[in-house]
Amino acid sequence: MHDSLYHGPPEGGLLVAPLDEFTAVYHRASGITHLLTEPAPQILAILGEGALSLDALLDRLGLDYDLADGTREALAARLAELVESGLVERA
Amino acid sequence: MRHSFEVRIGPVGFRIGSDWRAPIAHLETLYRDYPKPLDGVPDFTVRLFARRPWRRFLRPSVEIGGDYMLPEAAPLPLRQGLLAAEMAMNLQMALGARRYLLLHASAVERDGRALLMTGISGAGKSTLATLLAARGWRFMGDEFALLDPATGLIHAFPRLISLKNDAIAAAEAAWPTARMGPLMPATPKGDIRHMVPDARAIAAMDVPARPALLVFPRYGFAPEIRAVQPGEAFVRMTQASTNYVALGEAGFRALTGLIAAVPSVAVDYPDGASAIAQVEALWAEL
Numbered sequence: 001m002h003d004s005l006y007h008g009p010p011e012g013g014l015l016v017a018p019l020d021e022f023t024a025v026y027h028r029a030s031g032i033t034h035l036l037t038e039p040a041p042q043i044l045a046i047l048g049e050g051a052l053s054l055d056a057l058l059d060r061l062g063l064d065y066d067l068a069d070g071t072r073e074a075l076a077a078r079l080a081e082l083v084e085s086g087l088v089e090r091a
Numbered sequence: 092m093r094h095s096f097e098v099r100i101g102p103v104g105f106r107i108g109s110d111w112r113a114p115i116a117h118l119e120t121l122y123r124d125y126p127k128p129l130d131g132v133p134d135f136t137v138r139l140f141a142r143r144p145w146r147r148f149l150r151p152s153v154e155i156g157g158d159y160m161l162p163e164a165a166p167l168p169l170r171q172g173l174l175a176a177e178m179a180m181n182l183q184m185a186l187g188a189r190r191y192l193l194l195h196a197s198a199v200e201r202d203g204r205a206l207l208m209t210g211i212s213g214a215g216k217s218t219l220a221t222l223l224a225a226r227g228w229r230f231m232g233d234e235f236a237l238l239d240p241a242t243g244l245i246h247a248f249p250r251l252i253s254l255k256n257d258a259i260a261a262a263e264a265a266w267p268t269a270r271m272g273p274l275m276p277a278t279p280k281g282d283i284r285h286m287v288p289d290a291r292a293i294a295a296m297d298v299p300a301r302p303a304l305l306v307f308p309r310y311g312f313a314p315e316i317r318a319v320q321p322g323e324a325f326v327r328m329t330q331a332s333t334n335y336v337a338l339g340e341a342g343f344r345a346l347t348g349l350i351a352a353v354p355s356v357a358v359d360y361p362d363g364a365s366a367i368a369q370v371e372a373l374w375a376e377l
């Protein structure tokens with residue numbers, strides 16, 4: 001469980017259009033348009049480079065963002081939402 | 092079908108067949124200055140048929156049919172046959188169009204640039220387009236604006252202008268010389284009267300325009316102008332497009348491109364004169 005890997009869609013699987021605080025994302029596999037806010041687009045961008053565990057993703061986000069306490073739980077919740085939406089798969 | 096009529100509106104060719112002569116006669120008169128479908132091949136076929144054969148004589152009622160159908164499309168009395176034909180043409184477009192992203196919006200053009208106005212029924216799309224056209228804008232359409240995913244240009248769809256209730260008198264006052272269809276009182280949408288777009292709108296209907304401003308008008312409020320953020324504008328336009336989902340990736344690219352390219356503004360207005368002044372002021376600042 002702790003070592004679950006999260007996969008984003010394959011390269012070219014998403015069309016991403018930043019609008020304002022929202023980012024429109026078209027998922028080619030399903031034909032569904034999603035409207036996302038931070039940090040979902042950033043998560044998708046990182047997972048697009050390769051599958052990561054929750055902790056590895058946290059480390060990777062920490063390179064670009066100032067992460068506060070409780071981030072791990074929040075990130076797990078955001079990942080669960082992305083899995084629910086079909087944009088991310090858990091292996 | 093016993094009677095039929097063909098017409099091209101913008102890039103879209105229609106063939107309308109009917110069990111009765113009357114709706115076809117109205118269409119022939121009102122669309123007399125329009126061209127025929129390119130190469131004689133219509134994109135959509137619309138059928139107005141008697142529910143049962145005997146009903147054509149007994150208690151005439153028009154049922155709408157065509158290539159694309161909604162099961163709940165209700166029959167209309169024959170005296171509203173012209174309305175049935177227009178509704179059926181809209182239905183075929185809304186469900187079947189694939190070449191363009193269909194935006195449920197009115198459009199007018201000035202200096203090669205298009206102003207799009209979208210909103211719920213009653214927001215004033217048709218009325219504002221008509222009033223602006225009376226002030227020198229080129230009328231491109233009051234129901235659908237066709238966004239070409241390949242070019243980002245808006246193509247005109249200047250079908251008959253469908254005026255409802257109070258908008259009938261307002262449009263007649265703005266365009267005293269316009270040709271009008273029969274007044275159809277007490278339809279499911281209220282009193283309806285169709286107006287033929289002016290000769291310039293018909294002559295220039297093959298000329299597309301670059302979109303420049305997206306307006307969300309709202310009738311019946313004190314004058315107010317508010318910027319609409321791109322995220323909200325995008326969501327509202329996905330809802331205002333009848334074929335966004337069907338177009339898939341092309342629709343996504345076309346719509347995000349439109350939202351990124353033009354400002355989106357909500358305009359509350361108490362009456363037509365105020366709306367025209369508000370829109371002209373916005374346009375002048377572009």
